[in-house]
Amino acid sequence: MAPATSNSTVAAHLARQSAGYSTIRIQPPRGWFNLRLKELWDYRELLYFFVWRDVKIRYKQTLIGVVWVVLQPLLTMLVATLFFGKLAKLPSQGLPYPVFSFAAVVPWAYFSTAVLNTTNVVVENQRVITKVYFPRLILPISAALSGLVDFSIGFVVLLIFVLSYGFRPGWTILFIPLFLVLSILTVLGVGLWLSALNALYRDVRYLIPFLIQFWTLASPVYYSSSMVPDRYRWLYGLNPMAGVIDGFRWALTGTGHPPAAILYASVAMVCMAVFGGLIFFNLMESTVADRV
Amino acid sequence: MDALGKEYRRGLGRPSGLLRDTLAKAMRSPASLFRRELTEKFWALRNMSLEVKEGEVLGLIGRNGSGKTTLLKILSRITRPTEGWAEIHGRVGSLLEVGTGFHPELTGRENTYLSGAILGMGKQEITRKFDEIVAFAELEEFINTPVKHYSSGMYVRLAFAVAAHLEPEILLVDEVLAVGDIKFQRKCLGKMGDVARAGRTIILVSHQLNQIRRLCRRVAWVDSGSLRQLGPTHEVVSSYESSMSSPEQTDSLGRDSSSLKARFTHWEIVVPSGDGEHTLTSHSSVKIRFQLDVRKHIRNAQQGIALFNVERQLIWATAAQDISFDPGIHHLDYDFPSLPLRPGVYSWQVSVWEHEVQVELWDAVPDLIIAAPNYQHWRDEWNGVLNIPSSFSISLTKG
Numbered sequence: 001m002a003p004a005t006s007n008s009t010v011a012a013h014l015a016r017q018s019a020g021y022s023t024i025r026i027q028p029p030r031g032w033f034n035l036r037l038k039e040l041w042d043y044r045e046l047l048y049f050f051v052w053r054d055v056k057i058r059y060k061q062t063l064i065g066v067v068w069v070v071l072q073p074l075l076t077m078l079v080a081t082l083f084f085g086k087l088a089k090l091p092s093q094g095l096p097y098p099v100f101s102f103a104a105v106v107p108w109a110y111f112s113t114a115v116l117n118t119t120n121v122v123v124e125n126q127r128v129i130t131k132v133y134f135p136r137l138i139l140p141i142s143a144a145l146s147g148l149v150d151f152s153i154g155f156v157v158l159l160i161f162v163l164s165y166g167f168r169p170g171w172t173i174l175f176i177p178l179f180l181v182l183s184i185l186t187v188l189g190v191g192l193w194l195s196a197l198n199a200l201y202r203d204v205r206y207l208i209p210f211l212i213q214f215w216t217l218a219s220p221v222y223y224s225s226s227m228v229p230d231r232y233r234w235l236y237g238l239n240p241m242a243g244v245i246d247g248f249r250w251a252l253t254g255t256g257h258p259p260a261a262i263l264y265a266s267v268a269m270v271c272m273a274v275f276g277g278l279i280f281f282n283l284m285e286s287t288v289a290d291r292v
Numbered sequence: 293m294d295a296l297g298k299e300y301r302r303g304l305g306r307p308s309g310l311l312r313d314t315l316a317k318a319m320r321s322p323a324s325l326f327r328r329e330l331t332e333k334f335w336a337l338r339n340m341s342l343e344v345k346e347g348e349v350l351g352l353i354g355r356n357g358s359g360k361t362t363l364l365k366i367l368s369r370i371t372r373p374t375e376g377w378a379e380i381h382g383r384v385g386s387l388l389e390v391g392t393g394f395h396p397e398l399t400g401r402e403n404t405y406l407s408g409a410i411l412g413m414g415k416q417e418i419t420r421k422f423d424e425i426v427a428f429a430e431l432e433e434f435i436n437t438p439v440k441h442y443s444s445g446m447y448v449r450l451a452f453a454v455a456a457h458l459e460p461e462i463l464l465v466d467e468v469l470a471v472g473d474i475k476f477q478r479k480c481l482g483k484m485g486d487v488a489r490a491g492r493t494i495i496l497v498s499h500q501l502n503q504i505r506r507l508c509r510r511v512a513w514v515d516s517g518s519l520r521q522l523g524p525t526h527e528v529v530s531s532y533e534s535s536m537s538s539p540e541q542t543d544s545l546g547r548d549s550s551s552l553k554a555r556f557t558h559w560e561i562v563v564p565s566g567d568g569e570h571t572l573t574s575h576s577s578v579k580i581r582f583q584l585d586v587r588k589h590i591r592n593a594q595q596g597i598a599l600f601n602v603e604r605q606l607i608w609a610t611a612a613q614d615i616s617f618d619p620g621i622h623h624l625d626y627d628f629p630s631l632p633l634r635p636g637v638y639s640w641q642v643s644v645w646e647h648e649v650q651v652e653l654w655d656a657v658p659d660l661i662i663a664a665p666n667y668q669h670w671r672d673e674w675n676g677v678l679n680i681p682s683s684f685s686i687s688l689t690k691g
Contacts, residue, residue, distance in 0.1 A: 023380070023381050024384070025377060025378070025379050026366060026367065026369060026372070026377060026378040026379070026380065045409060045414055045415055046409050046410065048415075049405065049406055049410070049415075052406075053395065053398070053402075056397075056398060056402065057395060057398070060397050060398075127389075128393050128410060129370070130365075130370060130388075131370070131386070131388045131389045131392045132368070132388070132392050132393070132410055132411060133384075133386065134410070286371075286372045
C-alpha cells in the first residue's frame, strides 16, 4: 500500500512538521476500533457551539420558555400523585408521594428527552454532515449535554420542593453529580446506537416513543423498586435508570439506603453500552455522509 | 521549501443505492441483508492521482457526475475513500455550500459564530474577525435580526462573508461562488484572489470556465471518475471545451431504449456548415437538425425544444402541436435567423409527447458551443445573456 518514500520526501515531511503543519492522512476506514478521542478534544469548541445552538433555539421557539420547563415535570408529578399515589395507593418508601415521584420525574424527563434528541441528532444535522467534516461523535454528545440546561432548572425546582416538604438533604446530596453522570452515560449508551441506526433506517424514529414508554414502566418512576422481588433485583438493575432514580431519591431525602446492588449492575451495564455504542457509531461514521 | 505538497493516489467506490429500503428487502428475503450486492456498486472515482503544491490554485472541471465533488468530499474528510490514500499538510477548510449550519431562528450574529465554528474557526478567531465579516457582508444594521427575516441576498452575503474569512492553509471550494448578485460575486472573487495571493492552497470546482480561467493557473479535468487531463489552465480548459462539442461521448448515459416508442439519436448544426457540427462561430442564420428514431406510430404528438445555458437557465423554448410520426428515422429541423447568444456552452433539450404523455426526453449531447464574436461591453459585468450586433449613430436634429 504505502509507496517507497524517498529520503527527500521524508526530509520535506519533517520540515513541514517542524513548521507547525499538521498532516492528515486520508485512507479507507480500517479496523473497527479507532475512536480518535484526541481529535474529539480538539473539536471541543464546536461541541460547545452545538450545545449553545440547541439551547438557544429551544428557548427561542417556545413562547413561555423557562415556564414550560418548570411546568412539565410539575404537572407530571401532580397527575402521578393523583392516580398512582391517591387512587392506586402505591407504596412510596415512606416518602410523601409527591416528593417520591417528583424526585424521579426530573431525572426521568431529562433522560427521555435526551434519548429522543440524541436519536434524531444525526438525521437532523444531515445537511451539515454532508458539507463539512468534524468528528460526528460531537453530535450525540452535544444532544445529550444540551438537555442539562432544562435539567438544571428542573433540579432547582425539585430542590425547593423537597425543602418545602421539610427534608434537609445531608451529605448524601454530594452523590447527585454521580447519578447525573450515570444518566448522561446512559443517554449516550442508548443514543449512540439509536442515532447511528436512525441514520441508516429512518423507522427507528417511530420506535422511540414505544421504547420510552416501555422504559418508563421498567423504571421506578411511579412505583418503588422495593416492589421488585429480591432475587430479580440484579436483573432490574440492568436498567441503569433504576439505579439513577433510586439514587436521586436517596441522595435528596436521605431516607432509605444507597441503591448498592442495583447501582453496580447499572454501572456495568452502562459501561458496556457506551463502549459498544462508541464502536458502532464509529463504524457508521465513515459511511454516514453517503447515507443520510 | 518547494517539496511541500499534498500527494494523492486514490480510488473510490461506494454503493449507489440508498439503504432506506433495506428493511423492506430483508422482510422479503432476510438473507439479502448479508449479501453484498455487487451489481449496485459503481466507482464514483477511481485511480485518481495528483499532487497539489503549497500555494497553488487548482481548478477542477468536468461534467456533472464526473466525480469532482466526490473528490472534494474525500479531501475534506466528509466521506472516506474505498481504496487509495491522500495526504494533506495543513488545516483544511471546505466550502461545499453557502450557509453551512445556518439556523433561521438565530440572529445574524449568532449564525456568524455558529457557522464559523462549524467551518472550523475558533471562538476567539471569530470574535476577532467579527466586525470585518459584518462589514464585508454589508449587514451592520441587521446583524441582530434573525436570519429568517433576511432576503435571500442578505442571507447569502452573510454566509459567504463568514466563509470568506476562513483562513485555513488549504481551502476546498465547490461552486459556491455562483451565488449572489454580480457585484457581490466580484467582491468574493477578489477576496478569493487575495487568499490565493496570501500563499494558501485552493482547490476550486466550477462549471464557470471564466472563473476558472481567472483564478487558476493549473486545471485538472475529471471525467467519469478519473483524471483525464492535468496541466496549464488554458490548455485543459480549451480541450475540455472542444470535447464538449465533439460527438464522441454521445449518449453515455446508456438509456434503456428498447421500451421507447421513439428516441433522439443525434443532433447537428446543418447550416452554416464547416464550423464543426456543434460549434457556432458566426451570427448568420442557423439550421439545427435533430434525428428522431420512431419505432411505433405516434398520434396527436407534441414536440418540444428548449435551450439552456451552462447555469441551467432557460434561454428559449417552444413546442409544435398535433404532429404524427410514422415509424422510421426523422429529421427535425429548426431554422433560426441567428442565435444571438453570449459566447459559451449551451445545451438543447428536446422531447416528444403523445396525448400529454412524455414519450421521449433527451438532453442533447454534446453541448452547443457558441464561439461567435462578442459584440458586448468590454467589461465582464456588463455582459448580458444576449449578444446582439448593433449599430450606433448620432444625428443632429435641431441645431
